[in-house]
Amino acid sequence: MSNLSEAIPNRVRALRAERGWSLAELAERAGTTAPQIMKLEKSQRRLDLGWIERLAAAFDISESALIGQEPTPPANTFLIPLVGEIAAGNWREAIEHREDMIFPPVEGLSEAAFALRTRGDSMDKIIPDGGYVVIDPYEADLREGKVYAVMNSEGETTIKLFRADPARLEPCSSNPEHQPISLGREQFTVIGMAKGAFVPL
Numbered sequence: 001m002s003n004l005s006e007a008i009p010n011r012v013r014a015l016r017a018e019r020g021w022s023l024a025e026l027a028e029r030a031g032t033t034a035p036q037i038m039k040l041e042k043s044q045r046r047l048d049l050g051w052i053e054r055l056a057a058a059f060d061i062s063e064s065a066l067i068g069q070e071p072t073p074p075a076n077t078f079l080i081p082l083v084g085e086i087a088a089g090n091w092r093e094a095i096e097h098r099e100d101m102i103f104p105p106v107e108g109l110s111e112a113a114f115a116l117r118t119r120g121d122s123m124d125k126i127i128p129d130g131g132y133v134v135i136d137p138y139e140a141d142l143r144e145g146k147v148y149a150v151m152n153s154e155g156e157t158t159i160k161l162f163r164a165d166p167a168r169l170e171p172c173s174s175n176p177e178h179q180p181i182s183l184g185r186e187q188f189t190v191i192g193m194a195k196g197a198f199v200p201l
Contacts, residue, residue, distance in 0.1 A: 011066060013041040015059050020108045029058035080104050080113045080134065086149055087158045088120035088127060102132070106196035110138040113195065116149065116159075122171040122178040123147070123159055127197040133159060137192035147172075147194035153187045159194065 016026050016037075023034040030037070031054065039045040040055075047055075047067070056066045079101040102115055113136045118127050126147065127133050135149050142148065144164045151157045160169035160181065171178035 012037070012047070012055060015061070015066070016041075018107065019059070026055075026058060030054045080109070080115055082115045082117065082132065084116060085119050086116040086133070087156070088118040088123040088129065102200075104134045104196065105198055106134045109134065109195055110136050112137050113192075118159065118197075121175050122173045123161075124174055125172040126161075127159070127194075128199060131197055131199045133197045134195045135192040136195050139193035139195070140190040142167075142190065143193075149191040149194065150188045151191055157191065 012026075016023075021029075023037050027034045027037045036045065040047060040051060045051075052063050052066055056063045059066065080103075082100045082102050104113065104115065106113075113134060115132045115134050118129060118131050118133055121129050133147075133149070140148075142162045142164075144162065147159060147161050148169070149157060149159045150169065158169075158181075161172050162168075163170050163180075167183040169181040169183065171180065
């Protein structure tokens, strides 16, 4: 058959999108080139047994799952530690104690990711007091509109939204008492980007 869609289901593009991978990243994992992956995704190259084996290994799934014969697991199939609490308010000493391991309902995490319980209402429009926030320390570059866990020179932590113009850490709160923190006024380090938040049941 000349057209892949007439032969077997082509889930390559969907699986790559689920994981947030570029063509180049999938190509590297599969030991091929981005143009070859593009041809496979567009059904311009036959998805034969050799390609099925290589791509299933690259996605770390079974060959049956690659061609749609069984459901695929979520992109993140690992537990992450719940390591303590972080202030959602003024700077406060971090409380560190490994409480539990949780399965995060968030995709695209590195294996260094961890969860924190929030305390305070300075981010309650996004993260309720007592909710969990998932932090990825591999994503520490400040980007407009993203939420970050940060630590000051005293070892105190907080979680805030980054705004670039002017550079500041901003609360997202229903409580008007919380004020932005201007960058440059206080020294801090970025612990990691918040990749998701949820309320435990």
